[in-house]
Amino acid sequence: MTIRVAVVGAAGRMGSTVCQAVEEAEGLELVARLDVGVEITPEHLNGADVAVDFTVPDVTETNVHALIDAGVNVVVGTTGWTEESYARVREHLAEPDAAGRSVLIAPNFALSAVLAMAFAAKAAQYFESAEVIELHHPGKVDAPSGTAIATAKGIAEARDRAGLPAMPDATASDPGGARGAVVDGVHVHAVRLRGLTAHEEVVLGNPGEQLTIRTDSFDRASFMPGVVLAVREVGGHPGLTVGLDRFLGI
Numbered sequence: 001m002t003i004r005v006a007v008v009g010a011a012g013r014m015g016s017t018v019c020q021a022v023e024e025a026e027g028l029e030l031v032a033r034l035d036v037g038v039e040i041t042p043e044h045l046n047g048a049d050v051a052v053d054f055t056v057p058d059v060t061e062t063n064v065h066a067l068i069d070a071g072v073n074v075v076v077g078t079t080g081w082t083e084e085s086y087a088r089v090r091e092h093l094a095e096p097d098a099a100g101r102s103v104l105i106a107p108n109f110a111l112s113a114v115l116a117m118a119f120a121a122k123a124a125q126y127f128e129s130a131e132v133i134e135l136h137h138p139g140k141v142d143a144p145s146g147t148a149i150a151t152a153k154g155i156a157e158a159r160d161r162a163g164l165p166a167m168p169d170a171t172a173s174d175p176g177g178a179r180g181a182v183v184d185g186v187h188v189h190a191v192r193l194r195g196l197t198a199h200e201e202v203v204l205g206n207p208g209e210q211l212t213i214r215t216d217s218f219d220r221a222s223f224m225p226g227v228v229l230a231v232r233e234v235g236g237h238p239g240l241t242v243g244l245d246r247f248l249g250i
């Protein structure tokens, strides 16, 4: 059976690439391209079964609620989500009108990034120190990246479970914020550089040794197999799923 797909943010870097990937994917049909100025309504969604949102952090939650109300399943790649915004989506999906609806929100659809996050969480319990460095194109509007936040949270949860103490750090003065953002106790550094697409390095240290886990998306093509898989699978996962790892069994 053909899955009809609408793309929200269709004029953007990711949205336009997703439109092309959907058009080229067997069993998927692109039925709507929405962007700024086109309201999310059943009419504009043109019979879509699944909507894919790659917009901006400020609007994605509002879009997701509108898409649930419009009766479609939703795949979200946009960043900016918090535990509170996940909770509001879960609440909405628990309403009788939304019964059976599915939403997947994934900070990164590239297989290398999904694996890097999983490997970092696995390694974290064995190292005294761990920091995250994300590197992106200068057109990115948010920092740190959604992937870096998810990576740091995964590391922090693993350290907590293992009962590790706080990481060693004698910094007593950092007026300019040189030590970066701190996500659940994990330092996260953001680089914006012309020529880059999307990259992340996790460095884990012990006395006399270091493990580096690195993922590089050189092209937005890297995200497309994950997005297409998510579109095909999302209907089979009612409720809210966070992270593509859940669909991949990672």
Ligand SMILES: NC(=O)C1=CN([C@@H]2O[C@H](COP(=O)(O)OP(=O)(O)OC[C@H]3O[C@@H](n4cnc5c(N)ncnc54)[C@H](O)[C@@H]3O)[C@@H](O)[C@H]2O)C=CC1
Pocket (backbone or CB within 6 Å): 008, 009, 010, 011, 012, 013, 014, 015, 034, 035, 036, 037, 054, 055, 056, 057, 059, 076, 077, 078, 079, 080, 106, 107, 108, 109, 110, 146, 223
């Ligand atoms: N999960 C993943 O694998 C990936 C996630 N991203 C995330 O996807 C998001 C989009 O990234 P890019 O495509 O690079 O940004 P972009 O700025 O190129 O595209 C955003 C698009 O959303 C549109 N837009 C803004 N407000 C809208 C609204 N209210 N309704 C409909 N469309 C609206 C803009 O006009 C623009 O066309 C970012 O949050 C980024 O971090 C990016 C790459 C991979």
Ligand SMILES: O=C(O)C1=N[C@H](C(=O)O)C[C@H](O)C1
Pocket (backbone or CB within 6 Å): 079, 107, 108, 136, 140, 141, 144, 145, 146, 147, 148, 197, 198, 199
């Ligand atoms: O804006 C981007 O480009 C990307 N955003 C996502 C993020 O913030 O993690 C995913 C990927 O890093 C590319």
